[in-house]
Amino acid sequence: MTPRLFSHLVKQYRWIPFRTFAVKRESKHYPLEKIRNIGISAHIDSGKTTLSERVLFYSGRIQAMHEVKGKDSVGATMDSMDLERERGITIQSAATYVEWKGHNINIIDTPGHVDFTVEVERSLRVLDGAILVVCSVGGVQSQTITVNRQLNRYRVPFLTFINKLDRMNANPSRAMDQLKSKLGHNAAFVQIPMGLEGNFKGIIDLIERKAFYFNGPNGEEVCVEEIPEQYKQETENRRRDLIETISGADEQLGEMFLHEEIPNEQQIHDAIRRCVITRKFNPIFVGSALKNKGVQPLLDYVTRYLPNPAEVENVALDELGKEKKTIKLDPTRSFTAPFVGFAFKIEAGGRNTSASQLTYVRVYQGGVKRGDTLYNIRTLKRTRVSKLVRMHSNKAEEIDEAYAGDICAFYGLDCATGDTFVNDKAYQISMESIFVPDPVISMSIKCSSSTDVEKFAAALARFTREDPTFRIVYDEDNKESIAMGMGELQLDIYAQRIQREYGVKIEMGKPKVSFRESLVNPIKFDYLHKKQSGGAGQFARVIGILEPLSPDKFATVEFSDETSGTNVPSQFIPAIKKGLIRAYEKGSLSGNKISGVKFRLQDGDNHIVDSNELAFMLAADGAIKQTQESGQWQIIEPVMLVEINAPCEFQSAVHSLVIKRFGIVSGIEPREDWFTMLAEIPLNDMFGFSTDIRSHTQGKGEFSMEYVRYCPVRADMSNKIIQQYQQSLDQSQQQQQQQRRKN
Structure with missing residues (x-):
């Protein structure tokens, strides 16, 4: 490339080193009512990214479609990272925007794997609407439940798209029943399919009473025709169910229903929009993104039903x-x-x-x-x-x-x-911040070469800054860095990214579970911190009760100021909270964090001269140590909700595998030749589960898991953890004594 050509390119395209060229585009400004901010979320492998690729193609944003695991080695547009294209999964949320029939739609495609759940959290936090994608074969799965919980947390209106109707054993009716029973949705079909599996031809719009066919090499030609005779009765039955369901949620349509008035198409559309925005009704759409069916009508309803930014209160x-x-x-x-x-x-x-x-x-x-x-x-x-x-x-x-x-x-x-x-x-x-779950797994991490320490530190600083769930702490006892995250996959992905993007060869230790310590029974405390060594001293006293929280709050800590009067001045309350944060960092049983407790401050004492923030901070720290010496404590561990899908012939083998890992089976749902098993298994017993499930099912079984709560560990495991901690303390003391002798 000649210097002149290079100079011309620099002027025309403003170069961004770590991304592609930044192209100058004329920004078109849309009125608020023509803007939609939506996210596409679902369980892993439900077709989110494939749906995003079709949306980009039909809106004219891209000129050719590529598959998530395409043979042309290009990959989907929204999966721009090499690791995403190699593994066929979404790792980072990606943003884009399209124009559809005069509307500007900002879209964020989110990961489906639970290890990257923070990407879904921060996306839904800023979106006005969403599309919940559900696989017509798998139905409502474990991560679908997590996404639904996130939608509820940020009160995001959404539509549901039942995907993969071309797949064998596709059953949209069963998926809708699961949306109602498992997620509590007030849901009904707005569209129904014409045929299933290999016979899936198109969709029927129940409101418009029209049949949609998708012709052309990529389904870009949408043909609207009359409903075939064999589907007319089902259409009328489903349409009646739709109107009845909406009438129960919308006051205006409910009034018409009571007076036996038949609403017209516009009145039904308006009622659905009102109910979607207020989250009282969940309309269900159907199709197959991979087979290019049902995407364009879905976009029409995104602009019709989901709110614009002015209709969401922030x-x-x-x-x-x-x-x-x-x-x-x-x-x-x-x-x-x-x-x-x-x-x-x-x-x-x-x-x-x-x-x-x-x-x-x-x-x-x-x-x-x-x-x-x-x-x-x-x-x-x-x-x-x-x-x-x-x-x-x-x-x-x-x-x-x-x-x-x-x-x-x-x-x-x-x-x-x-x-x-x-x-x-x-x-x-x-603005209200984003909910960030605590890490549940950790591994030791270090670079193999001392010459790469600076690049290694830069990589860790970058990724911990980008991802709030990926954290690095230094273990003083073992003199090593510990990487903490939401799962093995997340830590493995970051390890590979450090090697690829920074050229640093690293070594990862064995996974470690984030055990914690919690109180069994309430215990009173009365701790006086007093120090006098000439001049101004330190004086602070805290009195109250430390009590355990309910099992569903084992991962949190709470503080309650129940004082009255001036024994504990209000300006020292923040110092007490700081002291508690420091005290909770390390328990006496196993050296793990303390959680699942509530510190109830009921009384105390102060000195007009010697009381200060440091004194009350040390008093709170001392009160926790006092309860550790005289209270009854226990070790708790994270428990995962595991969803296993495998052929029915391996059901007994899978059940035995779950029991062997100290799991509790909460439900088994048979589906023709396959079954879905839900079980709760301690995270500490889940390592190597992927290998075992493949060997027990001849490679046909698959599973997904998500954190649900902390529970007390088994007695034998508790004793083992305590014993290992005591041994590490003894070794540390011996090393310190040897060091003193040398000095």
Whole structure:
């Protein structure tokens, strides 16, 4: 390449080192009612990314479709990472946008594996609607339940798309029944299929009473015809069920139903939209993304039923007022209202690049232009918007401005996931942050060569910054770094990324489970911290009860200030909480964290001169140690909900395998030649389960798992953990004594 050609390319395409070329595009501004922010979520291998690929193709965003595990080695557009294309799974959420019949649809494709559940969390946190994809063969699976819980947490309106109707044993009716029974959805079909499996020809719209066929090489030609005679009776029966279900949720349609009035098509559409936005009804659509059937009508209903940004109430917390209060944000697309943006995802840059951090931001109020000055509410630091882009998978497309309702990305913002940005320092409000689950598994991690330590540290700093569930801690006892995450797959993925993207060969130790310690019975404490050594001393006293929480709260800790009067001044309460955080870090039984307890502060004492924050912090720490000496404690461990799918001929072998691993079978659902088994198994007994399940089912069985709660460990395991901890303490003491002798 000649210098002149290179200079021309640099001017025309603004180069971003760790991504592809950033192309300058004319940003088209849509009114709020024409904007939809949606996510596509589901259980692993339900067809989310395949559906996203079809949406991009039919909207004209891409010119050719590729499969998740395509033979052409290209892979799906939204799976831009090499590891995603090799493994055929989505690892990182990816954003894009399409235009569909005058509407701008911002789309985030999310992972399905439980190890990357934080990607779903932060995506749903900023979206106004979603598409829940359900496999017509597998139905409602373990991760479907998790996604449903996340949808409920952020109150996201959604549509359900039952996919893979071309697959053998496809049964959309069973999937709908599971949506009702397992997830509690008030659901009904809006579409029904014409045939199933190899005979799947098209879909019937129950409201319009029309049959849709998808012709052409890629199903791009949508033909609307009259319903075939053999489906007319089923159409009328299903349509009646649909109207009855909506009437039970919508007041206006319910009034018509009571008066035996027949609603017209527009009235049914309006009723469904009202119920979807208020989350009172879940409309079900059908199709096969892989066979190019049912995607275009689904997009029509996304624009018709899901809310625009103005129809979703978003509030922020006032950080300046003495009394915390919420402020309703104004979604008007103008620069008159103060700018409010929420950073929900960051990418810290790649190997050997000077590229600044890429921050994905949802704009909730006002607008922002390139060159504007913003303030991070958490740090109150000032920053300038040097480059403003919209993302299409891994491609950055520069824009000049963004308004309320947009999802964009900034370069160069110094922030963390969950930070709020404003353009007026006096306008200090913050958005509700993202729920981040605690890690449940850990491994030791180190680089093989001492010459790669700097690159290794840079890689760890980058990935822990990008992913809040991936954490690195240093074990002082064993003098090693510990990588913590949500599962073996997540830690394995990051290990491979460090090797590929940074050229650092690393070594991973055996997986370790995040055991914790919890109290069995309530115990009173009365601890006095007193220190006098001339001059001002330290004096603090805390009195109260430390009690265990219910089993469903074993993973958390709580604090309750039940004091009255001035024995414990209110300004020292934060110091007591800090002392508790430090005390909870290490239990006396096994050295693991303390959780599942509630610290009830009922009384105390202070000294007018000697009491300070440090004294009360040490008093809280001492109170916990006091309860450890005299209280009854136990070790608890994470328990996983495991869903196993295998041929019926291996049911007894799989059942024996679960029992062998100290699991409890909670249900078995037979499905023709296959069965689905749900069981709760301790995470510590799940290592190597993938190998065992394949060997017990001749390679035909598969499973998925997700964390459900902490439970007390078995007595033999408890004794083993305590014994190992005592041995490590003894070894540490011996090493310290030897070191003193040498010195």
